[in-house]
Amino acid sequence: MTPVILDCDPGHDDAIAIILAAADPAIDLLAITTVAGNQTLEKTTLNARRVCTVAGIEGVPIAAGCARPLIRPLRIADDVHGASGLDGPAFPEPTVEVVDEHAVELMHRILTGHGEPVTLVPTGPLTNVALLLTRYPEDAARIREIVLMGGSAERGNVTPYAEANIYVDPEAAAIVLGSGVPITFCGLNVTHQALVTEDVVARLLGLDTELGRICADLMTFFGSTYRRLWGFAAPPLHDPVAVARVIDPTLVACVDAHVAIELHGAHTLGATVVDLHSYLGHPPNAKVALTLDRDRFWDRVIDAIARVNFPAR
Ligand code: RIB
Ligand code: CA
Numbered sequence: 001m002t003p004v005i006l007d008c009d010p011g012h013d014d015a016i017a018i019i020l021a022a023a024d025p026a027i028d029l030l031a032i033t034t035v036a037g038n039q040t041l042e043k044t045t046l047n048a049r050r051v052c053t054v055a056g057i058e059g060v061p062i063a064a065g066c067a068r069p070l071i072r073p074l075r076i077a078d079d080v081h082g083a084s085g086l087d088g089p090a091f092p093e094p095t096v097e098v099v100d101e102h103a104v105e106l107m108h109r110i111l112t113g114h115g116e117p118v119t120l121v122p123t124g125p126l127t128n129v130a131l132l133l134t135r136y137p138e139d140a141a142r143i144r145e146i147v148l149m150g151g152s153a154e155r156g157n158v159t160p161y162a163e164a165n166i167y168v169d170p171e172a173a174a175i176v177l178g179s180g181v182p183i184t185f186c187g188l189n190v191t192h193q194a195l196v197t198e199d200v201v202a203r204l205l206g207l208d209t210e211l212g213r214i215c216a217d218l219m220t221f222f223g224s225t226y227r228r229l230w231g232f233a234a235p236p237l238h239d240p241v242a243v244a245r246v247i248d249p250t251l252v253a254c255v256d257a258h259v260a261i262e263l264h265g266a267h268t269l270g271a272t273v274v275d276l277h278s279y280l281g282h283p284p285n286a287k288v289a290l291t292l293d294r295d296r297f298w299d300r301v302i303d304a305i306a307r308v309n310f311p312a313r
Pocket of ligand 1: 009011012013014037038123124125149157163164165238239
Protein backbone atom coordinates (compact mmCIF):
# COMPACT_ATOMS: atom_id res chain seq x y z
CA MET A 1 0.00 0.00 0.00
CA THR A 2 1.24 3.48 -0.86
CA PRO A 3 0.91 5.99 1.99
CA VAL A 4 -0.94 9.05 0.67
CA ILE A 5 -2.07 12.49 1.82
CA LEU A 6 -4.88 13.85 -0.38
CA ASP A 7 -5.01 17.66 -0.56
CA CYS A 8 -8.29 18.69 -2.15
CA ASP A 9 -10.98 21.30 -2.77
CA PRO A 10 -14.26 19.28 -2.96
CA GLY A 11 -15.64 19.74 -5.62
CA HIS A 12 -17.51 16.94 -7.40
CA ASP A 13 -14.44 15.22 -8.82
CA ASP A 14 -12.51 15.66 -5.57
CA ALA A 15 -15.37 13.83 -3.84
CA ILE A 16 -14.83 10.74 -5.98
CA ALA A 17 -11.07 11.08 -5.52
CA ILE A 18 -11.57 10.95 -1.74
CA ILE A 19 -13.61 7.74 -2.01
CA LEU A 20 -11.14 6.13 -4.43
CA ALA A 21 -8.15 7.00 -2.25
CA ALA A 22 -9.90 5.76 0.90
CA ALA A 23 -11.33 2.54 -0.50
CA ASP A 24 -8.77 1.24 -2.99
CA PRO A 25 -6.56 -1.46 -1.43
CA ALA A 26 -3.42 -0.04 -3.07
CA ILE A 27 -3.56 3.16 -1.01
CA ASP A 28 -3.12 3.84 2.70
CA LEU A 29 -4.90 7.20 3.05
CA LEU A 30 -3.17 8.92 5.95
CA ALA A 31 -5.00 12.26 5.83
CA ILE A 32 -7.31 14.52 3.85
CA THR A 33 -6.40 18.20 3.78
CA THR A 34 -8.57 20.91 2.30
CA VAL A 35 -7.77 24.14 0.47
CA ALA A 36 -9.78 27.01 -1.01
CA GLY A 37 -10.35 26.54 -4.72
CA ASN A 38 -13.58 25.26 -6.17
CA GLN A 39 -15.25 26.98 -3.25
CA THR A 40 -14.23 28.81 -0.07
CA LEU A 41 -12.20 26.88 2.49
CA GLU A 42 -15.21 26.69 4.78
CA LYS A 43 -17.24 25.00 2.04
CA THR A 44 -14.52 22.67 0.71
CA THR A 45 -13.86 21.53 4.27
CA LEU A 46 -17.55 20.96 5.00
CA ASN A 47 -17.76 19.02 1.73
CA ALA A 48 -14.84 16.79 2.68
CA ARG A 49 -16.66 16.03 5.93
CA ARG A 50 -19.87 15.32 4.00
CA VAL A 51 -18.15 12.89 1.63
CA CYS A 52 -16.42 11.05 4.47
CA THR A 53 -19.73 10.83 6.34
CA VAL A 54 -21.76 9.31 3.47
CA ALA A 55 -18.87 7.06 2.41
CA GLY A 56 -18.27 5.80 5.92
CA ILE A 57 -14.66 6.98 5.83
CA GLU A 58 -13.62 7.08 9.47
CA GLY A 59 -10.24 7.39 11.13
CA VAL A 60 -8.77 9.52 8.34
CA PRO A 61 -8.01 12.97 9.80
CA ILE A 62 -9.39 15.97 7.89
CA ALA A 63 -7.51 19.24 8.37
CA ALA A 64 -8.37 22.61 6.83
CA GLY A 65 -5.57 24.55 5.15
CA CYS A 66 -5.24 27.88 3.37
CA ALA A 67 -8.28 30.07 2.82
CA ARG A 68 -6.75 31.97 -0.10
CA PRO A 69 -3.88 31.75 -2.59
CA LEU A 70 -0.38 32.93 -1.59
CA ILE A 71 -0.58 36.24 -3.42
CA ARG A 72 -3.66 36.55 -5.62
CA PRO A 73 -7.32 36.84 -4.60
CA LEU A 74 -9.30 33.59 -4.48
CA ARG A 75 -11.21 32.67 -7.62
CA ILE A 76 -13.87 30.02 -6.93
CA ALA A 77 -15.69 27.81 -9.45
CA ASP A 78 -19.26 28.07 -8.24
CA ASP A 79 -20.37 28.08 -11.88
CA VAL A 80 -19.07 24.50 -12.13
CA HIS A 81 -19.62 23.08 -8.64
CA GLY A 82 -22.53 25.19 -7.41
CA ALA A 83 -23.06 27.45 -4.39
CA SER A 84 -22.19 24.66 -1.93
CA GLY A 85 -19.28 23.36 -4.00
CA LEU A 86 -21.02 19.97 -4.04
CA ASP A 87 -24.45 20.75 -5.50
CA GLY A 88 -26.76 17.93 -6.60
CA PRO A 89 -27.60 15.46 -3.84
CA ALA A 90 -28.84 16.38 -0.37
CA PHE A 91 -26.28 15.41 2.26
CA PRO A 92 -27.04 14.47 5.86
CA GLU A 93 -25.48 16.51 8.65
CA PRO A 94 -21.82 15.43 8.64
CA THR A 95 -20.70 13.28 11.58
CA VAL A 96 -17.00 13.25 10.61
CA GLU A 97 -15.19 16.13 12.32
CA VAL A 98 -12.19 18.28 11.36
CA VAL A 99 -9.02 18.06 13.44
CA ASP A 100 -7.98 21.22 15.26
CA GLU A 101 -4.70 21.55 13.36
CA HIS A 102 -3.78 23.47 10.20
CA ALA A 103 -3.35 21.27 7.13
CA VAL A 104 0.30 22.24 6.80
CA GLU A 105 1.00 21.24 10.41
CA LEU A 106 -0.82 17.92 9.97
CA MET A 107 1.12 17.20 6.77
CA HIS A 108 4.39 18.04 8.54
CA ARG A 109 3.56 15.87 11.55
CA ILE A 110 2.70 12.90 9.33
CA LEU A 111 5.76 13.34 7.12
CA THR A 112 8.12 13.49 10.09
CA GLY A 113 6.49 10.61 11.93
CA HIS A 114 5.47 8.10 9.26
CA GLY A 115 8.71 6.21 8.92
CA GLU A 116 8.66 6.05 5.11
CA PRO A 117 8.23 8.67 2.38
CA VAL A 118 4.63 9.70 1.70
CA THR A 119 3.00 10.47 -1.65
CA LEU A 120 1.12 13.77 -1.84
CA VAL A 121 -1.89 13.91 -4.17
CA PRO A 122 -3.03 17.52 -4.58
CA THR A 123 -6.30 17.91 -6.50
CA GLY A 124 -6.86 21.61 -5.87
CA PRO A 125 -4.73 24.75 -5.93
CA LEU A 126 -1.23 24.06 -4.56
CA THR A 127 -1.32 26.66 -1.81
CA ASN A 128 -1.08 24.19 1.10
CA VAL A 129 1.72 22.17 -0.51
CA ALA A 130 3.72 25.29 -1.37
CA LEU A 131 3.33 26.56 2.18
CA LEU A 132 4.44 23.19 3.59
CA LEU A 133 7.59 23.22 1.45
CA THR A 134 8.30 26.83 2.40
CA ARG A 135 7.66 26.42 6.14
CA TYR A 136 9.38 22.99 6.35
CA PRO A 137 11.80 22.66 3.38
CA GLU A 138 13.29 19.58 5.02
CA ASP A 139 10.00 17.80 4.37
CA ALA A 140 10.83 17.61 0.65
CA ALA A 141 13.03 14.60 1.42
CA ARG A 142 10.13 12.92 3.21
CA ILE A 143 7.80 13.15 0.18
CA ARG A 144 8.06 10.17 -2.18
CA GLU A 145 6.44 12.07 -5.04
CA ILE A 146 3.73 14.60 -5.77
CA VAL A 147 1.09 13.35 -8.19
CA LEU A 148 -1.27 16.21 -8.88
CA MET A 149 -4.32 16.99 -10.92
CA GLY A 150 -3.52 20.28 -12.59
CA GLY A 151 -2.27 22.06 -15.65
CA SER A 152 -2.61 20.92 -19.22
CA ALA A 153 -0.36 19.82 -22.08
CA GLU A 154 -2.95 21.36 -24.37
CA ARG A 155 -5.51 24.15 -23.70
CA GLY A 156 -6.90 25.53 -20.45
CA ASN A 157 -10.33 25.68 -18.81
CA VAL A 158 -10.17 29.06 -17.07
CA THR A 159 -8.27 31.01 -19.73
CA PRO A 160 -7.24 29.79 -23.17
CA TYR A 161 -4.08 28.19 -21.75
CA ALA A 162 -4.51 27.97 -17.96
CA GLU A 163 -6.17 25.19 -15.96
CA ALA A 164 -8.05 26.10 -12.76
CA ASN A 165 -5.85 24.51 -10.06
CA ILE A 166 -2.71 26.15 -11.41
CA TYR A 167 -4.40 29.42 -12.40
CA VAL A 168 -5.85 30.05 -8.92
CA ASP A 169 -2.38 29.95 -7.34
CA PRO A 170 0.35 29.93 -10.00
CA GLU A 171 3.05 31.08 -7.57
CA ALA A 172 2.28 28.09 -5.37
CA ALA A 173 2.58 25.79 -8.39
CA ALA A 174 5.97 27.33 -9.26
CA ILE A 175 7.21 26.79 -5.68
CA VAL A 176 6.10 23.14 -5.75
CA LEU A 177 7.62 22.53 -9.18
CA GLY A 178 10.87 24.17 -8.09
CA SER A 179 11.12 22.14 -4.87
CA GLY A 180 12.89 19.23 -6.54
CA VAL A 181 10.31 16.72 -5.29
CA PRO A 182 9.48 14.23 -8.10
CA ILE A 183 6.25 15.55 -9.62
CA THR A 184 3.67 14.19 -12.01
CA PHE A 185 1.11 16.43 -13.73
CA CYS A 186 -2.24 14.86 -14.56
CA GLY A 187 -3.58 17.69 -16.67
CA LEU A 188 -6.72 18.37 -18.67
CA ASN A 189 -5.26 16.61 -21.71
CA VAL A 190 -5.54 13.30 -19.83
CA THR A 191 -8.44 14.00 -17.46
CA HIS A 192 -10.68 14.83 -20.40
CA GLN A 193 -10.34 11.12 -21.26
CA ALA A 194 -12.23 10.30 -18.01
CA LEU A 195 -15.68 11.32 -19.21
CA VAL A 196 -18.56 10.23 -16.98
CA THR A 197 -20.70 8.84 -19.77
CA GLU A 198 -24.19 7.42 -19.27
CA ASP A 199 -22.87 3.86 -18.91
CA VAL A 200 -20.73 4.98 -15.97
CA VAL A 201 -23.71 6.63 -14.28
CA ALA A 202 -25.71 3.44 -14.93
CA ARG A 203 -22.98 1.40 -13.21
CA LEU A 204 -23.15 3.74 -10.19
CA LEU A 205 -26.92 3.34 -9.96
CA GLY A 206 -26.57 -0.38 -10.55
CA LEU A 207 -24.66 -0.70 -7.28
CA ASP A 208 -28.02 -0.08 -5.63
CA THR A 209 -26.39 1.58 -2.63
CA GLU A 210 -26.92 4.95 -1.02
CA LEU A 211 -23.39 5.99 -1.94
CA GLY A 212 -23.82 4.83 -5.52
CA ARG A 213 -26.92 7.00 -5.83
CA ILE A 214 -25.21 10.01 -4.24
CA CYS A 215 -22.28 9.67 -6.66
CA ALA A 216 -24.69 9.38 -9.60
CA ASP A 217 -26.50 12.53 -8.45
CA LEU A 218 -23.18 14.34 -8.12
CA MET A 219 -22.23 13.35 -11.65
CA THR A 220 -25.62 14.42 -13.00
CA PHE A 221 -25.15 17.91 -11.57
CA PHE A 222 -21.51 18.03 -12.69
CA GLY A 223 -22.65 16.98 -16.17
CA SER A 224 -25.24 19.77 -16.28
CA THR A 225 -22.65 22.48 -15.67
CA TYR A 226 -20.15 21.01 -18.13
CA ARG A 227 -22.89 20.86 -20.73
CA ARG A 228 -23.95 24.47 -20.11
CA LEU A 229 -20.46 25.96 -19.88
CA TRP A 230 -18.49 23.94 -22.41
CA GLY A 231 -21.01 21.90 -24.38
CA PHE A 232 -19.56 18.64 -23.05
CA ALA A 233 -21.83 15.61 -23.55
CA ALA A 234 -20.34 14.14 -20.35
CA PRO A 235 -18.25 15.71 -17.54
CA PRO A 236 -14.55 14.86 -17.13
CA LEU A 237 -13.74 13.31 -13.76
CA HIS A 238 -10.41 15.08 -13.29
CA ASP A 239 -9.15 14.36 -9.78
CA PRO A 240 -9.49 10.56 -9.55
CA VAL A 241 -7.04 10.30 -12.48
CA ALA A 242 -4.25 11.52 -10.20
CA VAL A 243 -5.26 8.97 -7.56
CA ALA A 244 -5.39 6.25 -10.23
CA ARG A 245 -1.81 7.06 -11.26
CA VAL A 246 -0.71 6.32 -7.67
CA ILE A 247 -2.85 3.16 -7.44
CA ASP A 248 -1.41 1.63 -10.60
CA PRO A 249 0.94 3.66 -12.80
CA THR A 250 -0.05 1.55 -15.81
CA LEU A 251 -3.51 3.14 -15.65
CA VAL A 252 -2.06 6.54 -16.61
CA ALA A 253 0.80 6.58 -19.13
CA CYS A 254 3.28 9.43 -18.65
CA VAL A 255 6.32 10.91 -20.36
CA ASP A 256 9.22 12.90 -18.93
CA ALA A 257 9.15 16.52 -20.05
CA HIS A 258 10.17 20.01 -19.03
CA VAL A 259 7.29 21.97 -17.50
CA ALA A 260 7.29 25.66 -16.61
CA ILE A 261 4.59 27.68 -14.89
CA GLU A 262 3.84 30.96 -16.68
CA LEU A 263 3.76 33.72 -14.04
CA HIS A 264 3.95 36.80 -16.25
CA GLY A 265 2.18 36.24 -19.56
CA ALA A 266 -0.43 38.90 -20.32
CA HIS A 267 -2.54 36.23 -21.97
CA THR A 268 -1.06 33.04 -20.55
CA LEU A 269 -0.77 33.57 -16.78
CA GLY A 270 -1.07 30.23 -14.98
CA ALA A 271 -0.34 28.12 -18.05
CA THR A 272 1.74 24.97 -17.66
CA VAL A 273 4.19 25.24 -20.52
CA VAL A 274 4.78 21.55 -21.30
CA ASP A 275 7.72 21.09 -23.67
CA LEU A 276 6.89 17.61 -24.98
CA HIS A 277 9.44 17.85 -27.81
CA SER A 278 12.19 19.65 -25.84
CA TYR A 279 12.08 22.64 -28.18
CA LEU A 280 13.66 24.82 -25.48
CA GLY A 281 16.36 22.30 -24.66
CA HIS A 282 15.68 22.23 -20.93
CA PRO A 283 16.09 18.86 -19.17
CA PRO A 284 12.84 17.18 -18.08
CA ASN A 285 11.73 18.22 -14.57
CA ALA A 286 8.41 16.39 -14.35
CA LYS A 287 6.33 13.48 -15.56
CA VAL A 288 3.36 14.49 -17.70
CA ALA A 289 0.35 12.18 -18.04
CA LEU A 290 -0.84 11.62 -21.59
CA THR A 291 -3.02 8.51 -21.80
CA LEU A 292 -5.67 6.98 -19.53
CA ASP A 293 -6.64 3.31 -19.63
CA ARG A 294 -10.34 4.19 -19.47
CA ASP A 295 -11.82 0.73 -18.96
CA ARG A 296 -9.51 -0.24 -16.10
CA PHE A 297 -9.83 3.26 -14.62
CA TRP A 298 -13.62 3.06 -14.40
CA ASP A 299 -13.46 -0.48 -13.03
CA ARG A 300 -11.21 0.78 -10.25
CA VAL A 301 -13.45 3.78 -9.49
CA ILE A 302 -16.68 1.78 -9.44
CA ASP A 303 -15.08 -0.98 -7.36
CA ALA A 304 -14.02 1.59 -4.76
CA ILE A 305 -17.52 3.03 -4.51
CA ALA A 306 -18.96 -0.48 -4.35
CA ARG A 307 -16.70 -1.36 -1.44
CA VAL A 308 -18.66 1.00 0.78
CA ASN A 309 -21.63 -1.18 1.57
CA PHE A 310 -24.33 1.28 2.47
CA PRO A 311 -27.68 -0.50 2.55
CA ALA A 312 -30.09 0.26 -0.28
CA ARG A 313 -32.91 2.64 0.79
O1 RIB B 1 -9.48 22.12 -13.63
C1 RIB B 1 -10.06 21.04 -12.94
C2 RIB B 1 -9.63 21.04 -11.50
O2 RIB B 1 -10.09 22.24 -10.87
C3 RIB B 1 -10.25 19.90 -10.69
O3 RIB B 1 -9.39 19.56 -9.64
C4 RIB B 1 -11.49 20.52 -10.15
O4 RIB B 1 -11.94 19.87 -8.94
C5 RIB B 1 -11.03 21.91 -9.86
O5 RIB B 1 -10.35 21.88 -8.59
CA1 CA C 1 -10.23 19.64 -7.34
